[in-house]
Amino acid sequence: xxxxxxxxxxxxxxxxxxxxxxxxxxxxxxxxxxxxxxxxxxxxxxxxxxxxxxxxxxxxxxxxxxx
Amino acid sequence: xxxxxxxxxxxxxxxxxxxxxxxxxxxxxxxxxxxxxxxxxxxxxxxxxxxxxxxxxxxxxxxxxxxxxxxxxxxxxxxxxxxxxxxxxxxxxxxxxxxxxxxxxxxxxxxxxxxxxxxxxxxxxxxxxxxxxxxxxxxxxxxxxxxxxxxxxxxxxxxxxxxxxxxxxxxxxxxxxxxxxxxxxxxxxxxxxxx
Numbered sequence: 001x002x003x004x005x006x007x008x009x010x011x012x013x014x015x016x017x018x019x020x021x022x023x024x025x026x027x028x029x030x031x032x033x034x035x036x037x038x039x040x041x042x043x044x045x046x047x048x049x050x051x052x053x054x055x056x057x058x059x060x061x062x063x064x065x066x067x
Numbered sequence: 068x069x070x071x072x073x074x075x076x077x078x079x080x081x082x083x084x085x086x087x088x089x090x091x092x093x094x095x096x097x098x099x100x101x102x103x104x105x106x107x108x109x110x111x112x113x114x115x116x117x118x119x120x121x122x123x124x125x126x127x128x129x130x131x132x133x134x135x136x137x138x139x140x141x142x143x144x145x146x147x148x149x150x151x152x153x154x155x156x157x158x159x160x161x162x163x164x165x166x167x168x169x170x171x172x173x174x175x176x177x178x179x180x181x182x183x184x185x186x187x188x189x190x191x192x193x194x195x196x197x198x199x200x201x202x203x204x205x206x207x208x209x210x211x212x213x214x215x216x217x218x219x220x221x222x223x224x225x226x227x228x229x230x231x232x233x234x235x236x237x238x239x240x241x242x243x244x245x246x247x248x249x250x251x252x253x254x255x256x257x258x259x260x261x262x
Contacts, residue, residue: 006229006233007232007233007236010117010233010236010237010240011236011237011240013116013118013237014116014117014236014237014238014239014240014241015240015241017070017116017241018069018070018071018240018241018242018243018244019069019070020068020069020070021068021069021070021081021082022068023070023116024070024081024082024083024116026118027082027085027116027117027118028082028083028085030118030120031085031086031087031113031118031120032085032086032087034120035085035086035087035090035178035179036086038122038176038177038178038179039176042176042177042178043175051174051175052149052154055151055177056151058177059151059177064151064170065151065152
């Protein structure tokens, strides 16, 4: 039997979601946890400093803002 | 219950709102008072069930006159957002004039961000998308996205990364009951103009 590739899982999950909306619950958990983790990471990283200044330094360093 | 239903041309996704939806909704609630808009790219797939993270949500807007943009900029600041590119409307507007996108996040946060992409009729494919919206609704969150056939082809033909191909596959399978072959043919001609 041929093993499933990543795209096969994407298709399978999309089909399951189409037929049964209870599978959206897992998606919500993943997205919500990602946002909470990101928020917590940057709040800790820039704690006690000027947020925008530090955030812009970080964004320049990762290429999301022009130098 | 099915994952989505179709109500008078609007695709209603049958799920609860996520933190990402609340973020996008709070931005669009302000933006729509000042400008037309269209959500494109990753959030189209994610909002319809693709299970992956994202740091940015892409939104097309027509290039606004400076005064209109300043009204929006001041309003979005009042509603708790900050702009990566600057604190001053004039400074940020200079990016849009150069057809460069600008990004907004919630104050005190870096991600997720809304990437605002200016569009004029010179950018033919993006202008076409902006003027051919598909309505989506999730609970009380209503927004506009590019037609699914367009989004799929754009990801497959123009973008083409592993992530984009997976997003396109998701849309093809999730919406397979409503996708139309004639739209794929029509949109492919428009998209290939960009290559």
